Every structure is written in C-alpha cells, then in structure tokens.
Amino acid sequence: MTMPTMKDLRGAVAVVTGGAGGIGRAMGRRFGQEGMKVVLADVLAEPLDEATRALTAEGIEAIGVVTDVTDYSSVESLAEQALDRFGAVHVVCNNAGTGxxxxxxxxxxxxxxxxxxxxxxxxxVIHGIKAFVPILLDQGEGHVVNTCSGNGGFAPIARGAMGGPATAVYPMTKAAVLCLTESLYTHLEMTGTGVRAHVLFPGGFLNTGIWESWRHRPDQYAPTQERRTPDQTLARVVDRFESAGVHVEFTPLETVADLVVEGIGKDTFWMMGPPAPSDEVVSKKAASILARGEPDYLVDVLGKHAGRSADNEGEK
Structure with missing residues (x-):
C-alpha cells in the first residue's frame, strides 16, 4: 500500500535541471509561485544566473547551481548544495535535455x-534518480518528474521538419525516459514509500532552445563528421510548417508548468494535457501491436502519414 503523498507545496524544495530556460525555467517560476524554494540547475552559467535573479526579483527564494547532468559527481554536488542551502528536497525534475x-x-x-x-x-535522468531518490526515501515523501516527449514516448517521428528522415537519437532517448520512469514507479511502489514518480509530456509546439541545441554543444561531444545540411533553427522549422499550410501556435510554457503542479497535487503518473491528435498514435500503435501488424502509426513532424516520399532525404 502506497503511503499518502504531500499535497501542500508551500515551504517545500524543488530542484529543476535544465532550469536556465524553457520548460525548466517555467517550472521553477511556477514552483516559486506555490511558495516553494527553488534550486535551478543548468550547464549554462550565464543564462542560469539570469534565470535565478529573475526568480529572486519576484520574491522567490531561489539559488542556481551550475550542473552537468552527464557527470554524476556534478549531480551529486547539486544534491549536496540543495541540502546545504535548504535542508531538504521534495520535488526533483529531471528536465535537462538536448535536441x-x-x-x-x-x-x-x-x-x-x-x-x-x-x-x-x-x-x-539516471544520475538524477540515483542522486536524489535516496534523499526522498529518507524523508518518506517526495516526487520525481521526468520530462519525456510524444516523439519517442509514443512513437518516433519518422520524417523531420526539414523534409528528410527525422533524427533517431532524440526519440530513442525519450522512449528510454518513459521506460525508466515506469520502472521507477514500480520500484517505489514495492517499497511502500510516499515517494512518487511522474512522466511529463509537455505536448504541442514549444518555443525553447532545444530546437537549436547545437549552439551549446560541449567540446567533448564535438561532431566527427562534416555536415551536409545547415544546422536546424527554430525559424526554419516554423517556415517549413507555414509553407505546408500549418499555422504554428506555441504552447505556453506556463501551461506545461501548470501541468506539473497539478499532477503533483493529484498524484498523476501521466502528466499530459487534454486529448490531442497525437493521442491517435497511441491507439494506432496499440492496434498494430495487438494485430501483429506493420507500424503504420508512424507520422512525420506535420502529423501526416510518413510513408515513402520524394521529399525523403536521399531520394532528392
């Protein structure tokens, strides 16, 4: 039997990786509006400092900790600094990501x-779980929120925004995040703890820096092959949508942050918005599995069936 979970977030402490911008910054601000103390973590020092100062200017008690989530010792240090500053951690958002x-x-x-x-x-995400879950278990309560994506969490997008095949890297990692979170949920349930696991599907089209991750690519992951196509930019992606007759409306990042706060309060595993066209992919995928059929649920970034096309890179 699972123990009751925390309902009142006032005075609790939240740690958010990828907190210098985008979804992470929006979550940090929303947590602060709930009366929480906030620890923003990011590998980018200057944007992190600016985001932290913006929160404190609103009267939110917040600190920023430069953190490289690929380095476990850095994530351990994040946990230590959060405890040193606030004495506890109650909500951990493993949100840092690259596109x-x-x-x-x-x-x-x-x-x-x-x-x-x-x-x-x-x-x-694994580093965040390993560094913070023991802290939450010692307290007997807490929440772990892992940011996923329909691109991989539901099914990989087959054709990308520029018309060629979409990357296989990003959806593969997000499929792994979903599996990790499902496993975490089960493992926590087995202990009878009040610590809970949640998976966040932001949904919609988001105006965040993840579209242009290449701008902050670390030297240790420097490309070893010469590019044949220009680096992706959000402006080019939007132009592609508009030229295909699809008007782009960005999902407010505040709406995503609201999902998280509401999901924690209701102890919702699937932190998702209302039913959307992308939900059809889930139904079609389930039907394909049950029928032992072909993966006919795969779509392109515009939501159209992603079969063979002259637009595919390599056929031009």
Whole structure:
C-alpha cells in the first residue's frame, strides 16, 4: 500500500535541471509561485544566473547551481548544495535535455550525436534518480518528474521538419525516459514509500532552445563528421510548417508548468494535457501491436502519414 503523498507545496524544495530556460525555467517560476524554494540547475552559467535573479526579483527564494547532468559527481554536488542551502528536497525534475542535431538516415548519424543524446537525455535522468531518490526515501515523501516527449514516448517521428528522415537519437532517448520512469514507479511502489514518480509530456509546439541545441554543444561531444545540411533553427522549422499550410501556435510554457503542479497535487503518473491528435498514435500503435501488424502509426513532424516520399532525404 502506497503511503499518502504531500499535497501542500508551500515551504517545500524543488530542484529543476535544465532550469536556465524553457520548460525548466517555467517550472521553477511556477514552483516559486506555490511558495516553494527553488534550486535551478543548468550547464549554462550565464543564462542560469539570469534565470535565478529573475526568480529572486519576484520574491522567490531561489539559488542556481551550475550542473552537468552527464557527470554524476556534478549531480551529486547539486544534491549536496540543495541540502546545504535548504535542508531538504521534495520535488526533483529531471528536465535537462538536448535536441536533434543529427542528419540523414540513422546509420549515417554521427556517433558523437548518439553519445551526446544518450548522456544528457538518458544518463542525466539516471544520475538524477540515483542522486536524489535516496534523499526522498529518507524523508518518506517526495516526487520525481521526468520530462519525456510524444516523439519517442509514443512513437518516433519518422520524417523531420526539414523534409528528410527525422533524427533517431532524440526519440530513442525519450522512449528510454518513459521506460525508466515506469520502472521507477514500480520500484517505489514495492517499497511502500510516499515517494512518487511522474512522466511529463509537455505536448504541442514549444518555443525553447532545444530546437537549436547545437549552439551549446560541449567540446567533448564535438561532431566527427562534416555536415551536409545547415544546422536546424527554430525559424526554419516554423517556415517549413507555414509553407505546408500549418499555422504554428506555441504552447505556453506556463501551461506545461501548470501541468506539473497539478499532477503533483493529484498524484498523476501521466502528466499530459487534454486529448490531442497525437493521442491517435497511441491507439494506432496499440492496434498494430495487438494485430501483429506493420507500424503504420508512424507520422512525420506535420502529423501526416510518413510513408515513402520524394521529399525523403536521399531520394532528392
């Protein structure tokens, strides 16, 4: 039997990786509005400092800790600094992530792209679980929120925003995040603790820096192959959508942060918005599995069936 979980977040402590911008920064601000103390963590020092100062200017008690989630000792240090400053941790958001930087078919992807994606998106979550869950277990309560994506969590997007095959790196890592979180949920349930696991699917189209992760690529993951196509930018992605007749409306990051706070309060494993067209992929995938059929649920980034097309890279 699972123990009751915390309902009142006021005075509790939240740690958010990838907290210098995007979803992470929005979550940090939302937690602060709930009266929580906030620890923002990010590998980018200057944006992290700016985000932390913005929270404190609103009267939120917050600190920023430069953290490289690919390095376990760095995540351990994050946990230690959070405890040293606030004496406890109640909510841990493993949110840091890197986006698509690879090009071509998956057998053409640079191995450095695979290593970077796996180290940040998968090992980063593992490091967060290993460093923080024992702290939460000692307290007997707490929440772990792992940021996932429908691109991989549901099924991989087959054709990308630029018309060629979409990266296989990002969805593979997000599929791993879902599996990790499901396993974490089960393991916590087995202990009878009040610590809970949640998986966040932000949903919609998000105006965040993950579209242009290449701008902050660490030297240790420097590409080993020369690119054949320009690096992706959010502006080019939006132009592609608009030229296909699809108007882009960004999901407010505040809406995603609201999902998290609401999900914690209701102890919801699946932190997701209302039913959306992407939900059809889940139904079609389940039907394909049960029928032992083909993966006909795969779509392109525009939501269209992703079968063979002259637009595919390599057929041009």
């Amino acid at each position: 698509a930087v690879s090009e071509g078919y998956m057998w053409e992807h640079d191995l450095a792209d695979w290593r970077w994606g796996i180290d940040v998106n998968v090992l980063g």
